[in-house]
Amino acid sequence: MNAENQSSSNHWRARLHEVIFEADTTAGKTFDLILIFSIVASIVAVMLESVASIRAEYGELLYKIEWVFTILFTIEYVLRLLCVRHPVRYAKSFFGVVDLLAVIPTYLDIILPGTRFLFVIRVLRLLRVFRVLKLAHFVGEADTLMQAMKASQRKILVFLFAVGTIVVIMGSAMYVIEGEEHGFDSIPHGIYWAIVTLTTVGYGDIAPKTPMGQTLASMLMILGYAIIAVPTGIVTSEMVHSRRVSTQSCLDCSSEGHEPGAKFCKDCGASFTLDNPAA
DSSP states (O other): OHHHHHHHHHHHHHHOOOOOOOOOSHHHHHHHHHHHHHHHHHHHHHHTSSSSSHHHHHHHHHHHHHHHHHHHHHHHHHHHHHSSSSSHHHHHHHHHHHHHHHHHHHHHHSSTTGGGGGGGGGGGGGGHHHHTTHHHHHHHHHHHHHHHHHHHHHHHHHHHHHHHHHHHHHHHHHHHOOOGTTTTTTTHHHHHHHHHHHHTTTOSSSSSOSSHHHHHHHHHHHHHHHHHHHHHHHHHHHOOOOOOOOOOOOOOTTTOOOOTTOOBOOTTTSSSSSSSSOO
C-alpha cells in the first residue's frame, strides 16, 4: 500500500511539474501563457497606480487587483515547490528567487507602506516566454554567453583594475591642474569626472578650464572610445559554438538548457523519468 501511495504521489508530482515547468504540452503552454498574461497585467496595474490622477480615482480597485495577483502568484510558488523533489534547490535558483521576490513586496507593504511598488521585479518572470514561444535556442545562446563571461572573468577583473587605475590617476591629475576654482575641489570629485569622461557620458556638470586640463580631458575622451571595445573583445574571444537545447526542466533542481533527448540532468544528474510516472 505504501509503494502504491508513493507511486501515486510521484505520478501527481510529475504531472504537476509537466504543467508548471514544461512548455512542450498543451497544458504546459496554456499555463505559461496565462502566467505571462497575469504578470503583464499585474505590472501594468502597479504602473497605473503610480500615476497620481489614476490612483486618486481607481486606487482602491487597483490595490484589490494587485492582491488578487499576489495571492495567485503565491499559490503558484507553493505549487512549484511541491512538484519538485528538492524544494530548497528550486527556492535558491534564479527563477525561484525571482518568484519569491514577486510576492514578498505586497505582504511587506502591510508593515512598510510603499514597498509594494518593488514588485515590478515581476518583469523578470517574463523570461519564461522563451520556453512558451519555443525559443529554446535563445536559452542556449544565453547559456553560451554566460559560459563566456565565466571563462573571461579574470580578464575582465584585470581590465576593471586597469580602468580604476586610470581614473584615479586622471582624477588626481585634474585636481592638481584645475584646482578648486574650476570645480575640482577634491580628488574623489576629480575621479568622478574621470569616470564620466572615460565612459563618454559627459554630464557637463564639471569641466576643465585650463589648456593643460582640456588637453588631458581630450586624451581621456579618446581613450574612452578605445576602451569601450575591450570588454566585447574579451568576451567574444571566449565564445563557443552555440548548441541546441530543449525545454526540459529538471524535477530535482529545476535546471534548464539540456540537450535534446537528454535522460539525465546536466547539473545534478537526476533522471527525468521519476519512477516512470506515465505508466
